[in-house]
Amino acid sequence: GRKFVVGGNWKMNGDKKQVTEIVETLKKGPLDPNVEVVIGVPAIYLAYVQSIVPGTISVAAQNCWKVAKGAFTGEISPAMIKDIGANWVILGHSERRTIFGEKDELVAEKVAHALENGLKVIACIGETLEEREAGKTEEVVFRQTKALLPAIGNNWANVVLAYEPVWAIGTGKTASPQQAQDVHASLRNWLSANASPDVATSVRIQYGGSVTGANAKELASCPDIDGFLVGGASLKPEFVDIVNATQ
Numbered sequence: 148g149r150k151f152v153v154g155g156n157w158k159m160n161g162d163k164k165q166v167t168e169i170v171e172t173l174k175k176g177p178l179d180p181n182v183e184v185v186i187g188v189p190a191i192y193l194a195y196v197q198s199i200v201p202g203t204i205s206v207a208a209q210n211c212w213k214v215a216k217g218a219f220t221g222e223i224s225p226a227m228i229k230d231i232g233a234n235w236v237i238l239g240h241s242e243r244r245t246i247f248g249e250k251d252e253l254v255a256e257k258v259a260h261a262l263e264n265g266l267k268v269i270a271c272i273g274e275t276l277e278e279r280e281a282g283k284t285e286e287v288v289f290r291q292t293k294a295l296l297p298a299i300g301n302n303w304a305n306v307v308l309a310y311e312p313v314w315a316i317g318t319g320k321t322a323s324p325q326q327a328q329d330v331h332a333s334l335r336n337w338l339s340a341n342a343s344p345d346v347a348t349s350v351r352i353q354y355g356g357s358v359t360g361a362n363a364k365e366l367a368s369c370p371d372i373d374g375f376l377v378g379g380a381s382l383k384p385e386f387v388d389i390v391n392a393t394q
């Protein structure tokens with residue numbers, strides 16, 4: 148079976164006091180021990196948060212660059228993320244793609260470099276409202292995933308896919324369980340044909356976009372939803388309920 152995996156993406160939120168409080172809330176939990184929990188922390192707080200989380204919670208960077216070191220002002224490398232003890236990175240988030248202009252090819256280069264350096268990757272994909280309304284959801288999600296295939300190679304065990312329809316992110320407009328399940332199932336079919344049947348059955352696919360404590364249970368009951376990537380609600384105590392949504 149696929150272990151349920153819930154990620155919190157704090158985005159550019161929090162200060163030292165708030166991130167400390169969030170970690171305290173997670174420590175109290177209680178968090179379902181059968182669920183993998185990964186928190187995506189602003190780069191400047193990565194080392195601090197890594198130093199205060201219990202071993203049962205993993206820490207992710209929200210981005211990284213595609214080479215180990217050098218003249219790339221403002222960037223951080225997978226080696227640096229590993230160096231402070233964190234093991235995950237979120238890549239290809241729609242905000243990186245739309246606000247910072249990251250194309251499929253760049254996301255793939257980042258994924259390749261992160262995996263080569265021993266990080267686990269949450270790779271984000273998802274269509275805009277315009278693309279959904281034009282009937283292009285699958286085309287977009289397959290294109291974004293296809294770009295990742297050579298980057299991932301046979302390293303699928305270290306990859307989680309996050310399906311985040313852009314129209315559902317930060318809007319309060321969650322995809323319905325059926326909408327999310329449909330995309331997850333067709334993505335798995337596509338992976339079976341284009342990666343391998345084994346990858347298709349083993350890879351975990353998170354849903355992201357306005358997940359809350361109130362809607363997580365119903366989404367979690369869908370057979371092809373293996374976890375969540377949570378934005379706004381990951382800053383709140385209800386993140387505990389989202390982690391525990393399969394209970």
Ligand code: 13P
Pocket residue numbers: 156240311315316317318319355356357358376377378379380
């Ligand atoms: P919200 O949960 O705030 O909609 O954000 C989702 C997201 O982008 C997680 O990466």
